[in-house]
Amino acid sequence: MLEGILFAMFAGVAIGCALGVVFHRNPVHCALLLVGVLLSLAGVFILLHAAFVAALQVIVYAGAIMVLFLFVVMLLNVKGETPLLTPGAAKGFGFLFGLIVATELLWTVLSPGGSEGGPFPAAALPAEFGSPAGLGMLLYTTWLYPFEIVSLLLLVAVVGAVVLAKRKFF
Amino acid sequence: MGTMPMVPLVWYQLLAAILFTIGVVGVLVRRSALVIFMSIELMLNAVNLSLIAFSRQHGGMEGHVFVFFVMAVAAAEVAIGLAILVAIFRNRETASVDDVHLLKG
Amino acid sequence: MDLAYLIEALVKVLIVLGFTLLGVPIIVWMERKVLGHMQDRIGPQRVGPFGLLQTIADGIKLFFKEDVVPSQVDKVMFAVAPAISVVTALAAMSVIPFGDHVTLFGRVIPLRITDVSIAILFLLGATSMGVYGIVLGGWSSNSKYPLLGALRSSAQMISYELAMGTALLPIILMTGSLSLLQIGRAQTHMWFIVPQIVAFVIYMICAVAETNRAPFDLAEAETELVAGFHTEFSSMRFALYYVSEYANIMVVSAVAITCFLGAWNGPFLPGWAWFLIKLVAFLFFYIWIRATFPRLRYDQLMTFGWKFLLPLALVNLAVTAVVLTVKG
Numbered sequence: 001m002l003e004g005i006l007f008a009m010f011a012g013v014a015i016g017c018a019l020g021v022v023f024h025r026n027p028v029h030c031a032l033l034l035v036g037v038l039l040s041l042a043g044v045f046i047l048l049h050a051a052f053v054a055a056l057q058v059i060v061y062a063g064a065i066m067v068l069f070l071f072v073v074m075l076l077n078v079k080g081e082t083p084l085l086t087p088g089a090a091k092g093f094g095f096l097f098g099l100i101v102a103t104e105l106l107w108t109v110l111s112p113g114g115s116e117g118g119p120f121p122a123a124a125l126p127a128e129f130g131s132p133a134g135l136g137m138l139l140y141t142t143w144l145y146p147f148e149i150v151s152l153l154l155l156v157a158v159v160g161a162v163v164l165a166k167r168k169f170f
Numbered sequence: 171m172g173t174m175p176m177v178p179l180v181w182y183q184l185l186a187a188i189l190f191t192i193g194v195v196g197v198l199v200r201r202s203a204l205v206i207f208m209s210i211e212l213m214l215n216a217v218n219l220s221l222i223a224f225s226r227q228h229g230g231m232e233g234h235v236f237v238f239f240v241m242a243v244a245a246a247e248v249a250i251g252l253a254i255l256v257a258i259f260r261n262r263e264t265a266s267v268d269d270v271h272l273l274k275g
Numbered sequence: 276m277d278l279a280y281l282i283e284a285l286v287k288v289l290i291v292l293g294f295t296l297l298g299v300p301i302i303v304w305m306e307r308k309v310l311g312h313m314q315d316r317i318g319p320q321r322v323g324p325f326g327l328l329q330t331i332a333d334g335i336k337l338f339f340k341e342d343v344v345p346s347q348v349d350k351v352m353f354a355v356a357p358a359i360s361v362v363t364a365l366a367a368m369s370v371i372p373f374g375d376h377v378t379l380f381g382r383v384i385p386l387r388i389t390d391v392s393i394a395i396l397f398l399l400g401a402t403s404m405g406v407y408g409i410v411l412g413g414w415s416s417n418s419k420y421p422l423l424g425a426l427r428s429s430a431q432m433i434s435y436e437l438a439m440g441t442a443l444l445p446i447i448l449m450t451g452s453l454s455l456l457q458i459g460r461a462q463t464h465m466w467f468i469v470p471q472i473v474a475f476v477i478y479m480i481c482a483v484a485e486t487n488r489a490p491f492d493l494a495e496a497e498t499e500l501v502a503g504f505h506t507e508f509s510s511m512r513f514a515l516y517y518v519s520e521y522a523n524i525m526v527v528s529a530v531a532i533t534c535f536l537g538a539w540n541g542p543f544l545p546g547w548a549w550f551l552i553k554l555v556a557f558l559f560f561y562i563w564i565r566a567t568f569p570r571l572r573y574d575q576l577m578t579f580g581w582k583f584l585l586p587l588a589l590v591n592l593a594v595t596a597v598v599l600t601v602k603g
Contacts (some may be wrong), residue, residue: 015189021209034212037215044185053237055393056241059396059403061244063404065248069208072204086268095195098199105191106184110184161250
């Protein structure tokens with residue numbers, strides 16, 4: 001029952017902050033509301049026994065990526081734009097498309113086979129579920145090749161970001 | 171910890187679906203490039219939630235591995251995307267995607 | 276989850292909270308006296324015996340000051356920013372083990388609020404969240420100097436977080452666990468500072484940089500940036516930032532003691548007494564560093580963190596991993 005209350009709390013905060021991100025005027029407030037979404041999702045991850053991923057969410061996503069966002073917003077001093085939403089027919093089409101996506105997703109999730117039926121299996125999880133040890137065992141054996149490629153990707157991203165944002169002095 | 175949880179899987183998937191939809195609407199409807207980026211991050215997080223919930227369902231940690239990679243790719247994408255935005259902003263003083271239309275026919 | 280467990284948890288939370296919040300005035304007094312004597316003068320000596328009540332007098336003064344809120348600030352962020360700093364600093368104290376356990380009223384009470392299996396990650400997460408307190412404080416002030424100070428300060432904090440985490444990794448390798456309790460228990464025979472002296476020095480430097488203390492306090496020094504990110508905060512808001520700075524000092528000192536200096540292990544006295552002794556010694560070392568070194572220029576600071584400390588920490592990690600593998 002405690003889990004139900006916690007889930008309802010985290011879900012409510014996440015949805016409220018997500019709506020705030022999309023419909024708020026000031027970009028700094030949007031970024032902070034997105035941090036709120038990330039932190040409440042970290043709480044939901046802990047409810048799902050994913051301790052290491054929750055910690056990564058806080059340290060990497062909310063603690064580094066969003067700080068980068070905030071730096072850029074603050075340094076560029078981007079004001080809230082007027083009007084808020086794309087004018088005219090594009091706005092209507094945007095909401096309609098959102099409605100279509102929502103309908104598709106709800107149809108899939110709520111169909112009998114969609115969420116593989118009902119509650120979680122009653123079998124106990126392995127002891128190392130969600131821990132860094134469990135993730136490490138998978139990451140460095142089965143998924144070693146994607147791991148090395150992702151580290152190359154991050155190197156490319158670092159070099160690219162430095163090159164793109166550099167002021168060129170001629 | 172490890173007792174049967176009270177909240178069935180479908181609620182987690184519903185939460186992920188709602189967050190994903192809000193992200194889609196945000197990308198399509200807002201003009202500011204920064205808020206569009208944030209809506210993309212919202213969609214990525216909804217997908218992460220869905221992956222973790224299914225990983226709990228199956229009892230294996232492959233979902234967590236996938237989420238790890240999604241986070242790394244999201245970090246790279248944010249870095250490059252913001253660098254591009256800074257470069258555009260430096261030239262044009264605007265961060266609105268409606269004003270960057272030089273290629274329009 | 277019976278009543279006794281709830282009472283025990285509540286009492287422990289109150290004790291740790293009280294310890295942290297009452298420790299702040301004591302650290303401030305200690306700093307002023309020790310700095311004074313190191314600078315060949317006596318510190319506060321009039322208010323109370325040996326100036327012990329000086330910090331309380333300062334607190335009362337801050338309480339009665341006028342709370343000036345400039346007209347163009349972002350009101351919500353202005354109110355929330357100091358709170359974020361304090362909350363993250365206090366939350367980090369919840370996973371620190373103060374001793375092994377004590378037996379009271381027939382119950383074995385572990386001397387920590389909780390022990391999560393990812394305690395070090397929790398601490399790193401709390402430190403990352405603490406950056407927001409500074410960034411939002413500077414931004415919400417809507418003024419040049421606070422913004423510059425906040426951006427410099429937060430860039431410094433996130434840069435040194437990397438080296439700090441990498442310096443803690445060899446400890447985790449040697450223990451095989453991220454839990455601070457296991458790390459403390461693994462040091463009953465030999466403190467980790469002995470094989471990991473390099474990691475200790477790196478952690479020490481990063482801890483001083485993380486808490487924005489001299490010699491890394493360019494972002495909040497009066498001669499440089501007025502007062503940095505907390506320029507526009509007065510009265511109790513400033514007091515909250517002040518408390519959060521010293522609470523952060525306590526947190527990083529407690530982590531250093533747990534990971535490197537043997538946590539609560541020691542010959543005759545009970546565990547928590549040794550913890551307090553080591554904490555006071557570490558705080559004295561902190562203040563000594565402040566009294567000795569000149570301030571670093573900002574680009575020197577960032578160069579040092581990225582181009583020297585981080586590679587050194589990585590090399591240390593690699594060497595530790597190789598040695599542990601070879602030893603079997």
